[in-house]
Amino acid sequence: QQQVKQSPQSLIVQKGGISIINCAYENTAFDYFPWYQQFPGKGPALLIAIRPDVSEKKEGRFTISFNKSAKQFSLHIMDSQPGDSATYFCAASGNYQLIWGAGTKLIIKP
Amino acid sequence: DAGITQSPRHKVTETGTPVTLRCHQTENHRYMYWYRQDPGHGLRLIHYSYGVKDTDKGEVSDGYSVSRSKTEDFLLTLESATSSQTSVYFCAISESRQGAQNIQYFGAGTRLSVL
Numbered sequence: 001q002q003q004v005k006q007s008p009q010s011l012i013v014q015k016g017g018i019s020i021i022n023c024a025y026e027n028t029a030f031d032y033f034p035w036y037q038q039f040p041g042k043g044p045a046l047l048i049a050i051r052p053d054v055s056e057k058k059e060g061r062f063t064i065s066f067n068k069s070a071k072q073f074s075l076h077i078m079d080s081q082p083g084d085s086a087t088y089f090c091a092a093s094g095n096y097q098l099i100w101g102a103g104t105k106l107i108i109k110p
Numbered sequence: 111d112a113g114i115t116q117s118p119r120h121k122v123t124e125t126g127t128p129v130t131l132r133c134h135q136t137e138n139h140r141y142m143y144w145y146r147q148d149p150g151h152g153l154r155l156i157h158y159s160y161g162v163k164d165t166d167k168g169e170v171s172d173g174y175s176v177s178r179s180k181t182e183d184f185l186l187t188l189e190s191a192t193s194s195q196t197s198v199y200f201c202a203i204s205e206s207r208q209g210a211q212n213i214q215y216f217g218a219g220t221r222l223s224v225l
Contacts, residue, residue, distance in 0.1 A: 006152075009150070031209045031210070032209045032210040032212065034213070041218070041219075042218060042219075043114075043200050043202070043216025043217050043218055043219055044153070044200075044214075044216050045215075045216065046213055046214075046215075049210070049213075051210065089152060089153065093208075093209055093210070093212045094209060096207040096208060096212075097207070098207075098212050098214060100152050100153045100154075101152060102150065102151060102152040103152045103153075
């Protein structure tokens with residue numbers, strides 16, 4: 001019940017395309033859903049986050065879509081650029097815990 | 111990296127030797143965490159601290175111990191390193207563990223190889 005399942009494990013997208021990463025959770029006590037971005041040789045850094053009372057949040061080319069009834073949320077990267085190539089982690093926060101997805105390695109081909 | 115310094119950045123050691131990794135923060139955040147990152151496993155919590163001398167276990171704590179004698183320093187010790195502890199170790203900090211305030215800031219990581 002504490003897991004956050006993330007898919008796909010890896011993703012290759014052409015420059016200019018849309019990258020989509022999906023996550024699913026089970027525990028309804030989670031009340032905050034962040035996405036972290038990690039570049040090689042660096043630690044993860046907060047990219048964008050959403051609360052469960054909102055169905056979508058957009059920041060520039062990055063959008064989180066949230067489906068509370070399905071207990072799923074996803075990250076969409078519009079007009080994907082080579083500089084977006086990184087590992088992306090979804091997470092769920094609640095009950096004084098932060099539960100991480102396993103990560104998605106995204107490669108944007110020029 | 112949000113005022114977080116990990117040392118050393120790289121370490122090669124032999125099986126059976128003790129190893130200590132250090133995390134130093136300048137943000138005065140209450141919570142500090144040690145994670146390990148391995149391919150296919152994402153980030154796994156080893157131990158965390160909620161104050162000076164206050165620590166608790168995470169999901170993969172066996173073989174590891176921690177200490178926090180000052181707000182700014184959090185040490186991770188591998189009592190007797192094994193090859194399965196070869197990994198990249200990240201320290202993180204946060205002001206809170208509640209919901210939207212549980213934003214974690216990460217150091218640059220320590221790459222540890224146990225031969």
